[in-house]
Amino acid sequence: MSERESAIEWSRTHQDAALDDLKAILRIPSISTLPEYSPEIERAAKWFSDTLRNLGCESVETIQTDGHPVVYAEWLKADPGCPTILVYGHYDVQPPEPLEEWESEPFDPQIRGENLYARGASDMKGQIVAFLKAVEAIQSTSQLPVNLKFMLEGEEEVGSPNLTGYIRKYKENLTSTVCLNCDSGIMDPDMPSLTYTLRGLAYFELRLQGAKSDLHSGLFGGAIDNPANVLCDLIAGMRDKHGRVTLPGFYDDVRPLTDEERQEMVTKPDSWWLEQTGVPVLFGEDDYTAAERATARPTLDVNGLLSGFTGEGSKTVLPAKAMAKLSMRLVPDQDPAKIKKAVDDYLSKNAPPTVSWELEDLSSCHPSISERDSASVRAATRAFEAVWGKKPVFQRQGGSVPVVGIIQELLGVESLIMGFGLPDDNLHAPNEKQHIPTFYRGIETYIHYLFEAAEE
Amino acid sequence: MSERESAIEWSRTHQDAALDDLKAILRIPSISTLPEYSPEIERAAKWFSDTLRNLGCESVETIQTDGHPVVYAEWLKADPGCPTILVYGHYDVQPPEPLEEWESEPFDPQIRGENLYARGASDMKGQIVAFLKAVEAIQSTSQLPVNLKFMLEGEEEVGSPNLTGYIRKYKENLTSTVCLNCDSGIMDPDMPSLTYTLRGLAYFELRLQGAKSDLHSGLFGGAIDNPANVLCDLIAGMRDKHGRVTLPGFYDDVRPLTDEERQEMVTKPDSWWLEQTGVPVLFGEDDYTAAERATARPTLDVNGLLSGFTGEGSKTVLPAKAMAKLSMRLVPDQDPAKIKKAVDDYLSKNAPPTVSWELEDLSSCHPSISERDSASVRAATRAFEAVWGKKPVFQRQGGSVPVVGIIQELLGVESLIMGFGLPDDNLHAPNEKQHIPTFYRGIETYIHYLFEAAEE
Numbered sequence: 001m002s003e004r005e006s007a008i009e010w011s012r013t014h015q016d017a018a019l020d021d022l023k024a025i026l027r028i029p030s031i032s033t034l035p036e037y038s039p040e041i042e043r044a045a046k047w048f049s050d051t052l053r054n055l056g057c058e059s060v061e062t063i064q065t066d067g068h069p070v071v072y073a074e075w076l077k078a079d080p081g082c083p084t085i086l087v088y089g090h091y092d093v094q095p096p097e098p099l100e101e102w103e104s105e106p107f108d109p110q111i112r113g114e115n116l117y118a119r120g121a122s123d124m125k126g127q128i129v130a131f132l133k134a135v136e137a138i139q140s141t142s143q144l145p146v147n148l149k150f151m152l153e154g155e156e157e158v159g160s161p162n163l164t165g166y167i168r169k170y171k172e173n174l175t176s177t178v179c180l181n182c183d184s185g186i187m188d189p190d191m192p193s194l195t196y197t198l199r200g201l202a203y204f205e206l207r208l209q210g211a212k213s214d215l216h217s218g219l220f221g222g223a224i225d226n227p228a229n230v231l232c233d234l235i236a237g238m239r240d241k242h243g244r245v246t247l248p249g250f251y252d253d254v255r256p257l258t259d260e261e262r263q264e265m266v267t268k269p270d271s272w273w274l275e276q277t278g279v280p281v282l283f284g285e286d287d288y289t290a291a292e293r294a295t296a297r298p299t300l301d302v303n304g305l306l307s308g309f310t311g312e313g314s315k316t317v318l319p320a321k322a323m324a325k326l327s328m329r330l331v332p333d334q335d336p337a338k339i340k341k342a343v344d345d346y347l348s349k350n351a352p353p354t355v356s357w358e359l360e361d362l363s364s365c366h367p368s369i370s371e372r373d374s375a376s377v378r379a380a381t382r383a384f385e386a387v388w389g390k391k392p393v394f395q396r397q398g399g400s401v402p403v404v405g406i407i408q409e410l411l412g413v414e415s416l417i418m419g420f421g422l423p424d425d426n427l428h429a430p431n432e433k434q435h436i437p438t439f440y441r442g443i444e445t446y447i448h449y450l451f452e453a454a455e456e
Numbered sequence: 457m458s459e460r461e462s463a464i465e466w467s468r469t470h471q472d473a474a475l476d477d478l479k480a481i482l483r484i485p486s487i488s489t490l491p492e493y494s495p496e497i498e499r500a501a502k503w504f505s506d507t508l509r510n511l512g513c514e515s516v517e518t519i520q521t522d523g524h525p526v527v528y529a530e531w532l533k534a535d536p537g538c539p540t541i542l543v544y545g546h547y548d549v550q551p552p553e554p555l556e557e558w559e560s561e562p563f564d565p566q567i568r569g570e571n572l573y574a575r576g577a578s579d580m581k582g583q584i585v586a587f588l589k590a591v592e593a594i595q596s597t598s599q600l601p602v603n604l605k606f607m608l609e610g611e612e613e614v615g616s617p618n619l620t621g622y623i624r625k626y627k628e629n630l631t632s633t634v635c636l637n638c639d640s641g642i643m644d645p646d647m648p649s650l651t652y653t654l655r656g657l658a659y660f661e662l663r664l665q666g667a668k669s670d671l672h673s674g675l676f677g678g679a680i681d682n683p684a685n686v687l688c689d690l691i692a693g694m695r696d697k698h699g700r701v702t703l704p705g706f707y708d709d710v711r712p713l714t715d716e717e718r719q720e721m722v723t724k725p726d727s728w729w730l731e732q733t734g735v736p737v738l739f740g741e742d743d744y745t746a747a748e749r750a751t752a753r754p755t756l757d758v759n760g761l762l763s764g765f766t767g768e769g770s771k772t773v774l775p776a777k778a779m780a781k782l783s784m785r786l787v788p789d790q791d792p793a794k795i796k797k798a799v800d801d802y803l804s805k806n807a808p809p810t811v812s813w814e815l816e817d818l819s820s821c822h823p824s825i826s827e828r829d830s831a832s833v834r835a836a837t838r839a840f841e842a843v844w845g846k847k848p849v850f851q852r853q854g855g856s857v858p859v860v861g862i863i864q865e866l867l868g869v870e871s872l873i874m875g876f877g878l879p880d881d882n883l884h885a886p887n888e889k890q891h892i893p894t895f896y897r898g899i900e901t902y903i904h905y906l907f908e909a910a911e912e
Contacts, residue, residue: 199674203770212734217757218655218855221785222699222749223729225739228758228780229695236692239685241808243678273679278668283681283810293678301673302684303773308760309781314659314818316783316856317759324684325765327772329677352697354739362770399674400772 003142004451011137011443018133018443019116019436021051023109025091025125026118032068032092032157041068041154044091048128048152049073055135057150063170065162068092068154072173075135076147082454083375084147086176086413088403089128089183090156093120094428101430114436121434122425127182128152130420130439134446145454149176153403156183160403167410178376178416178453179407185421187266189438192384192392192445195417196377199295200330200367201400202339203303205360206231206347208322214308215318225354227322228307235324237350238300238343243284243293245300245328247342253333255369257288257296266393267291295396299329325362329398336364366405368415375456376416383448387441418449459598460907467593467899474589474899475572475892477507479565481547481581482574488524488548488613497524497610500547504584504608505529511591513606519626521618524548524610528629531591531604538910539831540603542632542869544859545584545639546612549576550884557886571889578881582890583638583898584608586876590902601910605632609859612639616859623866634832634872634909635863641877643722645894648840648848648901651873652833655751656786656823657856658795659759661816662687662803664778670764671774681810683778684763691780693806694756694799699740699749701756701784703798709789711825713744713752722849723747751852755785781818785854792820822861824871831912832872839904843897874905 001009011018030044031037045062048071053060057073071091076084096106096119104110109118120126138144151174153163167174187193208227215224239245273282273290284293293299303326308319328339340361351357370377372394384392404415420442426432457465467474486500487493501518504527509516513529527547532540552562552575560566565574576582594600607630609619623630643649664683671680695701729738729746740749749755759782764775784795796817807813826833828850840848860871876898882888 201674201772203772205770210733210735215733216855217755217759217783218657218785218853220729220733220750221755221757221854222740222751222753223738223746224733224735224750225699226757228761229691229756231761232688232691232758233697235685235688241689243681273676277666277671277676277680279666279680279810280812281809282679283808284678290679294676294680295678297678299673299677300685301677301682301774302688302763302778303673303771303775304764304766305684305687305761305778306766307758310760310762310779314661314781314783315759316657316659318757319759322758322761323766325770327673327770329674352739353737354735356736397674398677399672 004447006141007137007447008444010141011133011447014137015440018129021133022116022126022129025129026109026120027107029107030092030154031095032155033095041092045069045071045154048091051132052150055132056139063166065166067162070154070166071150071152073150074148075144078144078147078454082146083177083456084149084175085453086149086151086174086179087131088179088181088407088415089124089152090154091125091128091152092154092157093123093125094157098430103431111436115433116436117431117433119432121432122185122421123427123432124183124419126434126439127419127421127442130442131182131446133443134450137443137447138450145451149174156403163403164406164410167406171410174411176411176413179413181401181404181415181417182419183401184417184419185423185425186438187393187395187423189422189435192388192390193266193395194377194380194392195395195397196372197296197332197369197396198367198401198404199398200334200336200405201327201363201365202330202336203327203363204343205362206324206326207358207360208355209320210355211320214320217316217318220318224318225352226318227355228319230352230355231307231322231324234347234350235302235326238346242286243299245298247346249342250298250339253335253338254298255332257292261394262292264394265291266395295398296331298331298334301327303327329400330367332367332369334367336366365400365402366409368404368408370414370416374414376414376453379452379456380416380418380449382452383445386448387445460903462597463593463903464900466597467589467903470593471896474585477589478572478582478585481585482565482576483563485563486548486610487551488611489551497548501525501527501610504547507588508606511588512595519622521622523618526610526622527606527608529606531600533599534601534603534910538602539633539912540605540631541909542605542607542630542635543587544635544637544863545580545608546610547581547584547608548610548613549579549581550613552886554886559887567892570892572892573887573889575888577888577890578641578877579883579888580639580875582895583875583877586895586898587638587902589899590906593899593903594906601907605630612859619859620862620866623862627866630867632867632869635869637857637860637871637873638875639857640873640875641879641881642894643849643851643879645878645891648844648846649722649851650833650836650848651851651853652828653751653788653825653852654823654857654860655854656790656792656861657783657819657821658786658792659783659819660799661818662780662782663814663816664811665776666811667776670776673772673774676774680774681808682774683811684775686808686811687763687778687780690803690806691758691782694802698742699755701754703802705798706754706795709791709794710754711788713748718748720850721747722851751854752787754787754790757783759783785856786823788823788825790823792822821856821858822865824860824864826870826872830870832870832909835908835912836872836874836905838908839901842904843901
């Protein structure tokens with residue numbers, strides 16, 4: 001029996017213990033959004049650092065930040081030349097409200113059918129525990145074939161405000177070959193999948209000011225410009241009717257979809273998009289499917305508009321101010337900083353002298369892509385195949401996971417996004433769950449992955 | 457001594473009594489916005505109907521509406537062929553708040569310097585009383601040379617909600633040669649002026665709907681259209697950067713400014729507009745001065761914008777809805793109904809199939825113009841000249857006075873807008889006042905006007 005087979009067998013005979021350990025950490029309400037739960041956050045951090053120490057990790061530390069701590073650990077005893085995998089996860093969870101909609105207590109894990117119900121079961125204590133159980137199975141039967149570094153944060157659910165600072169400070173310790181981000185899922189219990197791209201984000205608030213205060217539109221209208229009209233002009237000039245962004249240079253760095261990618265992409269039919277949203281017709285660039293437009297193409301969307309009088313009835317005000325929240329979803333290899341410059345340049349050139357303007361950078365994140373023929377994706381593909389008997393499908397996701405972009409930018413390594421949640425796991429909602437058979441398959445997939453990664 | 461001279465002399469010897477009468481009606485707090493003041497509204501209506509009866513008027517009635525009553529009266533004993541003047545006024549006033557900023561009680565009229573301070577002193581009890589005192593002076597010394605009908609409403613300060621209904625119902629009784637609207641003023645105590653045009657208004661709320669509820673911009677952006685972006689597109693397409701409205705047919709009925717009008721218009725210099733508003737530069741059609749653009753040219757202004765997330769920070773929402781308050785100031789001879797159709801047609805043609813839209817008509821009013829060589833304007837000009845020793849300047853006003861448009865539309869008569877307020881009278885504000893010498897000159901000007909009107 002190979003080392004790998006021994007580990008798989010060990011994991012199969014220790015499934016109940018794995019589930020018990022998952023239940024144990026799920027009983028700690030490590031809610032990061034609420035200050036009164038700080039002691040629970042500390043308990044959860046301690047639970048993971050103790051577990052990592054028991055797995056033979058070294059340099060296990062709970063590193064304080066301006067917010068909740070990061071749990072760091074490393075195991076660096078693999079053969080020279082073996083890859084070093086940086087494992088990213090978060091041990092904090094969303095608040096459970098509304099409580100009355102839970103069928104069992106959110107922090108008292110309960111099994112119903114094939115699922116384990118609790119806050120954090122899928123997002124993402126279940127995924128970290130699955131990975132740790134894979135490590136335990138290997139360590140209990142042989143020895144890890146790769147080096148590992150763990151970086152588990154406690155603030156993902158509040159936007160990871162201190163992660164960038166932490167990574168900058170400890171950059172030297174975090175050098176690695178690839179980052180494994182376990183905060184993810186597959187498309188279906190019978191359809192293993194790998195997310196290989198995420199869109200980035202450039203989110204701004206654009207504020208225009210005309211007169212020093214609101215004016216009477218009868219007395220001043222025609223002689224004084226209206227910042228709300230100007231805002232509409234400026235926004236209209238940024239995008240055409242097919243959703244194509246018209247900011248100069250916007251598409252310069254967009255990596256085209258390859259024919260192979262397009263063929264392999266698992267896409268939802270138009271009817272799905274129409275049903276989900278209730279729109280009369282779909283929208284966007286003619287040359288792409290809806291799924292491609294929502295995942296592989298950049299966008300420019302107004303997220304909010306505010307100006308003047310918005311109450312009931314008619315008030316003849318000529319507003320002094322107008323504001324738009326405006327964001328662009330970015331795709332590889334667009335750079336939020338270059339995009340900000342494109343917006344700035346556009347405004348400098350097109351904003352009329354009748355108003356002053358201000359563009360505030362509210363949030364940004366790099367898009368990310370794993371090369372589909374990279375070592376880590378090849379290793380993951382073989383691991384999925386070993387457990388499911390079929391290759392994973394490749395998924396592009398339209399949303400953004402800032403940490404992936406941060407790690408790419410600061411550490412220069414790609415992320416392999418590989419986890420075992422399911423689309424109906426009720427993330428951030430009542431009755432969050434983890435599908436138990438998928439959790440067990442996840443453990444085995446991670447075992448295979450670690451051995452496959454060593455072979456690349 | 458002519459009849460006119462006798463009336464002027466009578467008015468001069470009865471100035472104190474005129475001021476006392478004005479004080480008497482100013483003591484009645486006829487605030488139309490507050491239901492608890494209804495008895496005071498009734499008292500004010502009674503005060504005016506008693507006064508009109510004492511002047512020899514007939515058919516004096518306090519006519520109930522769904523809101524506050526209209527005081528109607530007529531004096532129709534002039535020679536056949538003499539004009540019939542419909543005198544419009546309102547006996548209601550604005551609330552006095554903020555009370556702490558008044559130097560004397562708002563409903564206890566006090567003289568300080570050349571001014572009488574009280575709520576309603578200028579807007580517009582002072583103007584109605586001046587006219588009634590002119591009538592009294594004539595009736596006390598000879599007899600009115602023209603027919604008069606009075607229509608005094610009690611709801612002007614709440615937007616005249618029942619005036620249209622009243623006029624429609626009593627249309628037959630209101631036939632007249634011209635309407636004298638006393639709810640106005642002159643530019644300066646030494647600069648008599650006549651407002652000869654008012655802009656009209658077409659005010660809409662435009663509502664767009666895309667998806668049935670707000671969406672995540674990461675998951676759906678690119679495949680589903682954004683009603684806030686569409687709103688910006690649609691609004692941007694309605695106006696060019698010079699403020700010229702680009703709705704097809706919008707300017708078809710705009711009466712051009714004549715060279716004579718442009719020469720005679722009293723205009724404020726650019727520096728005034730800049731100081732008043734604090735804008736960096738003025739705005740609008742190159743071929744017109746700021747004053748012309750704000751009074752003699754139509755506009756299209758956004759009065760309000762609302763969509764999506766407008767709080768602090770960044771929320772990546774793809775809004776389901778977007779709303780704009782949108783209004784056009786109209787000039788003679790534009791018609792609000794035709795303008796609404798132009799907006800409707802534009803939206804039908806340009807709104808994309810990705811959103812549904814709804815255009816609600818919130819408020820509209822016809823623009824108005826008095827022909828400057830009309831009988832009434834000629835008569836008023838000579839009246840001003842007789843009192844001030846100089847001709848009045850002609851004023852276009854950029855705002856809208858709905859009643860003028862309503863009377864034009866329903867009764868088919870023009871309004872002569874002639875009153876004796878001053879720009880610094882603090883209308884709708886604390887320490888409202890009437891300049892007493894201008895009040896007395898107003899009485900004399902009205903006397904001259906009534907005799908001049910008979911001679912046209």
